[in-house]
Amino acid sequence: MTPFPLLAAAMLSLSAPIAGPAAGQMTSSAPLANTQLADPQQEASAQALMEELRCLTCQSQSIADSNAPMAGDMRHQVRSRIAAGESPEQVRAWLVERYGDYVTYRPGLDSATWPLFALPVLFLLVAGVILFRRLGRRGE
Amino acid sequence: MKKLWLIIPLMLFALFLGVAAYQLTQPRDTLVRSTMIGKPLPAFDLPGATDDAPRVASGLFADGQPRLLNVWATWCVPCIAEAPQLEELAKRGVPIVGIAIRDEPEAIAQFLEQYGDPYAAIARDDIAEVQLALGSSGVPETFVIDGKGIIRHQHIGDIRESDVDEIYAKWEAAK
Numbered sequence: 001m002t003p004f005p006l007l008a009a010a011m012l013s014l015s016a017p018i019a020g021p022a023a024g025q026m027t028s029s030a031p032l033a034n035t036q037l038a039d040p041q042q043e044a045s046a047q048a049l050m051e052e053l054r055c056l057t058c059q060s061q062s063i064a065d066s067n068a069p070m071a072g073d074m075r076h077q078v079r080s081r082i083a084a085g086e087s088p089e090q091v092r093a094w095l096v097e098r099y100g101d102y103v104t105y106r107p108g109l110d111s112a113t114w115p116l117f118a119l120p121v122l123f124l125l126v127a128g129v130i131l132f133r134r135l136g137r138r139g140e
Numbered sequence: 141m142k143k144l145w146l147i148i149p150l151m152l153f154a155l156f157l158g159v160a161a162y163q164l165t166q167p168r169d170t171l172v173r174s175t176m177i178g179k180p181l182p183a184f185d186l187p188g189a190t191d192d193a194p195r196v197a198s199g200l201f202a203d204g205q206p207r208l209l210n211v212w213a214t215w216c217v218p219c220i221a222e223a224p225q226l227e228e229l230a231k232r233g234v235p236i237v238g239i240a241i242r243d244e245p246e247a248i249a250q251f252l253e254q255y256g257d258p259y260a261a262i263a264r265d266d267i268a269e270v271q272l273a274l275g276s277s278g279v280p281e282t283f284v285i286d287g288k289g290i291i292r293h294q295h296i297g298d299i300r301e302s303d304v305d306e307i308y309a310k311w312e313a314a315k
Contacts, residue, residue, distance in 0.1 A: 029242065030267035056172055056277035069242060070277070073268035098275035100175045 028072025174275030
């Protein structure tokens with residue numbers, strides 16, 4: 001006899017009490033969680049924004065990628081706000097006001113994030129100077 | 141002198157490795173904290189726990205009395221664990237308003253019968269709109285709202301026995 005049926009039985013018995021009451025929260029019931037907006041342009045800008053917002057319960061997925069109920073409810077917020085005429089940046093700002101920069105994959109420039117933007121420029125400059133001196137020397 | 145220049149990239153790389161190794165040994169804080177502390181409770185108007193129960197609106201919070209706002213759900217296992225602690229806080233005189241996330245009236249009634257009902261009122265938030273407006277990222281979470289309707293404190297996760305005194309103190313401080 002292999003240990004696998006036993007293991008499977010143990011896992012089933014462990015997950016059963018959680019699976020039962022969890023049934024109510026398996027999907028988002030928000031109307032716009034999985035329904036595209038009628039206006040293709042609005043849907044495109046909503047989709048672009050959803051790919052840049054972090055799912056709060058799964059944390060390493062965007063809300064466009066995640067099946068978590070919370071991600072569905074966030075997609076509903078994004079779509080309904082954009083349908084109501086808000087710009088994607090207004091919707092992003094609404095979420096950042098509540099969850100901080102953590103919620104967005106496109107951080108803004110502020111006192112904590114400036115090295116992210118400054119360092120690549122600095123590295124390019126240093127590389128440029130080194131290259132210039134090397135090439136310049138060869139030409140002599 | 142020129143040799144020294146050559147090992148600088150290597151030293152930078154070693155420094156990077158050192159920082160990465162140090163960070164790996166540190167416990168990771170995965171809590172997503174609300175940045176709404178100190179700000180007014182977002183306006184809301186939600187249906188009550190059952191279809192004939194009165195609606196629950198944010199206006200309720202601006203009557204001078206601090207309250208707890210407990211974000212929970214009947215499908216949430218840690219919410220069962222914190223039920224006795226909410227009961228204890230209610231017994232000490234703390235009014236608790238519950239917001240049930242993605243829930244059903246029958247499930248709520250059954251939960252309250254089984255695990256006790258510490259709530260002054262319960263609202264149903266089927267699409268987590270108020271939860272998102274609060275900056276809450278999971279269940280259970282508990283917010284202290286002062287008498288002017290300002291969010292004063294957020295407790296993430298179930299309230300353990302050891303948290304009861306702290307939360308009571310935060311509620312007292314919000315008076």
